Amino acid sequence: MPYAELISALRGIVGDRGLLTDPSDTAPYTADWRRLYQGRTEAVIRPASTAEVAAVVRLCAEAGAPLAIQGGNTSMVGGAVPAENGRELVLSLARMRQVRDIDPLDMTMTVDAGMTLKAAQDAAAAAGCLLPLSISSEGSAQIGGVLATNAGGNNTVRYGNARDLALGLEIVLADGQVWDGLRRLRKDNTGYCLRHLFAGSEGTLGVITAAVLRLAPRSREIVVALCSVRSPEAALDLFARFQAYDPAAIQAFEYMSGMGMEMVLKHIDGTTLPLAQPADHYALIELASPRLDAGLREALESVLEKALADDIVIDAALAESEAQRAALWRLREEHAEAQKREGASVKNDVSVPVSKVPDLIGQASEACIGLIPGSRPVPFGHMGDGNIHFNLEQPEGADPDAFLARDHAIMDAVNEVVRALGGSFSAEHGVGKLKTYMMPEWRGGAELEIMRRIKRALDPAGLLNPGKVLPGSME
Numbered sequence: 001m002p003y004a005e006l007i008s009a010l011r012g013i014v015g016d017r018g019l020l021t022d023p024s025d026t027a028p029y030t031a032d033w034r035r036l037y038q039g040r041t042e043a044v045i046r047p048a049s050t051a052e053v054a055a056v057v058r059l060c061a062e063a064g065a066p067l068a069i070q071g072g073n074t075s076m077v078g079g080a081v082p083a084e085n086g087r088e089l090v091l092s093l094a095r096m097r098q099v100r101d102i103d104p105l106d107m108t109m110t111v112d113a114g115m116t117l118k119a120a121q122d123a124a125a126a127a128g129c130l131l132p133l134s135i136s137s138e139g140s141a142q143i144g145g146v147l148a149t150n151a152g153g154n155n156t157v158r159y160g161n162a163r164d165l166a167l168g169l170e171i172v173l174a175d176g177q178v179w180d181g182l183r184r185l186r187k188d189n190t191g192y193c194l195r196h197l198f199a200g201s202e203g204t205l206g207v208i209t210a211a212v213l214r215l216a217p218r219s220r221e222i223v224v225a226l227c228s229v230r231s232p233e234a235a236l237d238l239f240a241r242f243q244a245y246d247p248a249a250i251q252a253f254e255y256m257s258g259m260g261m262e263m264v265l266k267h268i269d270g271t272t273l274p275l276a277q278p279a280d281h282y283a284l285i286e287l288a289s290p291r292l293d294a295g296l297r298e299a300l301e302s303v304l305e306k307a308l309a310d311d312i313v314i315d316a317a318l319a320e321s322e323a324q325r326a327a328l329w330r331l332r333e334e335h336a337e338a339q340k341r342e343g344a345s346v347k348n349d350v351s352v353p354v355s356k357v358p359d360l361i362g363q364a365s366e367a368c369i370g371l372i373p374g375s376r377p378v379p380f381g382h383m384g385d386g387n388i389h390f391n392l393e394q395p396e397g398a399d400p401d402a403f404l405a406r407d408h409a410i411m412d413a414v415n416e417v418v419r420a421l422g423g424s425f426s427a428e429h430g431v432g433k434l435k436t437y438m439m440p441e442w443r444g445g446a447e448l449e450i451m452r453r454i455k456r457a458l459d460p461a462g463l464l465n466p467g468k469v470l471p472g473s474m475e
Contacts, residue, residue, distance in 0.1 A: 006063045007043050013055045018095065020044040029070060029090045030082055037078040037433060040086035041068070048095045050170060050178060050209040056091065057207060058176025066463045067091045069203030071145025072116065074137040076347060077432025079149065079202050079468055088466065093144050096209065102127045107215040108167060108184045113144025113208045120213070129215040132159040136333045144208040150200035152428030154252045157384030159216065161428065163199040168212035171198055174459040182212050197454070202430050203465035205458045217290035222251070223300045224286045224325045228279030228314040232358035235283045235383060237312050241303050242285065249296060251288040253384035254332050255357070257281060260378040263338040264331055271331055274317035283383070284332050335380050339393060344400035345378070346410040348390040350418045351427035357383050359421055360390065367413045368392050372406065387427040390414050436471040
């Protein structure tokens with residue numbers, strides 16, 4: 001079917017509001033957040049219901065038209081952009097953003113895939129519950145994309161990744177069939193666990209159109225502290241002390257480097273360091289409990305007092321209000337934006353066993369500076385679950401394009417350290433388009449062959465999010 005005829009038929013399914021063809025309208029959908037990739041598309045399809053998604057996918061399958069599946073387009077690895085050749089149509093779930101159901105007794109909510117994570121969090125809070133997934137892009141990231149990439153975020157140490165919060169999914173398959181797996185069951189051992197197959201598949205196996213999410217009791221007591229610490233080893237020691245005191249209280253434990261903090265304070269208006277002196281290393285700790293009078297402030301002060309006495313912690317600031325808590329978290333959440341404003345950076349979303357995080361920071365920093373003298377390592381992230389965003393900022397005054405041209409060499413240098421420490425090159429951002437070349441070396445043999453068999457079984461024509469996750473063609 002010629003594309004003009006196909007687009008006319010698609011308009012008949014989704015209407016004028018659901019189809020964008022003017023280049024000025026489609027432009028925001030063809031570039032990724034990091035501006036690493038610039039694609040082209042003849043149309044952006046914006047269905048308003050699962051039935052419309054199914055009809056669109058079925059029609060595109062019959063026409064042999066590939067689809068770039070897109071949520072909030074916040075991918076850090078080019079996982080949602082169409083190809084440069086213009087053949088792929090963009091399928092956006094942005095118009096599907098309804099709460100279908102919230103049950104505070106079951107502690108579940110059922111939502112459309114196009115709902116932003118922040119909107120879902122707010123809906124859960126209005127029902128007296130907590131949707132515990134929290135990521136920096138939650139104001140833009142959509143539930144479908146969050147689940148398709150198995151996003152992690154700040155609270156993984158306590159609640160797990162997105163996959164762990166999904167009790168059920170609704171999926172449109174590559175041929176347009178709809179699998180209704182929107183079950184609210186905590187226990188259901190009836191065959192293969194299909195929701196886990198689609199969560200983390202990055203849109204390559206099916207289109208997530210809705211999800212049943214597991215909620216948690218809302219936190220009635222929350223305490224937050226920002227600490228300067230002697231070293232990454234000291235930060236890990238501090239985490240171990242909180243684990244020993246009360247592991248159930250830890251909601252987040254984040255590490256930040258002095259370089260990263262310096263960039264935030266330099267580029268992000270309204271940020272200030274609430275400590276007497278800057279430091280080379282920081283830890284952000286959040287404790288939370290659904291119980292009133294849980295004694296979290298006393299626990300926080302007790303652990304920090306001993307750590308100060310043992311010279312593990314240099315200084316600490318405790319939030320005295322919700323505004324101060326938000327200000328402390330902003331110092332962490334603005335790291336990506338601050339690095340973007342500072343210049344070109346190469347991002348490494350990696351994970352190692354928690355006990356190996358200090359080794360990762362030290363060895364990867366040494367490797368990167370050795371590779372590119374003057375480059376600036378900016379490691380930060382989720383020390384509590386072993387996921388560090390080991391980013392490398394260009395040398396001051398360097399040519400950003402020349403620096404970015406060495407991105408594969410930089411990633412390979414970091415990944416050599418990660419591999420030696422028993423880690424993974426993709427912790428929570430996914431593989432996307434950026435890292436497919438790494439798959440044969442890291443997941444080759446039987447593992448990669450299993451993935452390819454699954455892809456062939458569910459999407460034999462390779463029309464769903466082509467060029468993502470799996471390297472090469474469908475062979």
